[in-house]
Amino acid sequence: MRGLYFEEFEVGKVYKHPFTRTVTEMDNIMFTSLTMNLQPLHLDEEFAKTTIHGRRVFNSLFTLALIGAFHVPELTMGTTLGNLGYDEVKFPHPVFHGDTLRAETTILDKRESKSRNDSGIVWFEHRGYNQDDVLVCLCRRVGLMLKKPADADKKEEEA
Incomplete structure (x- = not known):
């Protein structure tokens, strides 16, 4: 299983993981x-009961990591050279113990790298939802993606 090469990303395409x-x-x-x-707020139930949430809230960095990982098998497995940055991260609704999360990714933009001939830059928007389809995480990030190697088609045929 591999992710997509730079050339295979379509601006505007939405992936429902x-x-x-x-x-x-x-x-x-x-x-x-x-x-x-x-x-x-994450560790102490008695303290959390006194907050606006009334119970412990999930660590938002875990939520970001999980939502940011749902896309890997489909989009970036073995074809990414890494993150270049996060443009925006929002948590519009808290996550609680027992919530079931899912994610969607939209390809916002892409361009060829100006300094590397083997890769391009892709802008992603990852959205995480809970079991009630409430948005719990929105992340816009930039990734450096491999271009398709000249012999990629031959290697896939042999596999």
Whole structure:
């Protein structure tokens, strides 16, 4: 399985990724602890009860990482050279333990690299939704993508 080469991205195309993931209390506690985020809103149920949410909120960086990963098998597996930056990240609605998340990606733009002849630049918008189709994460990012190698068709035929 491979992702898309630069030439295969179509500006304006929307990909509705087939994966979903129910996030758990363990996911939140482990990610928050591993990243040394001591925010009680993520870890302390009694504290969280006193907030506007009334319960613990999922660590937003976990949400971003998960939503940002749903596209990998379909779009960038083995064809990306890396992220160039994040233009925008928003969390319009909190994520809670037990929510089931899914994602969609829109190709916003693309252009050939000015400094590398083997790659191009693609602008992505990733959107994450919960089980009620409420937008929980929006991320616009820029990635450096490989161009299709001259022998790619021959290699795929042999496989």
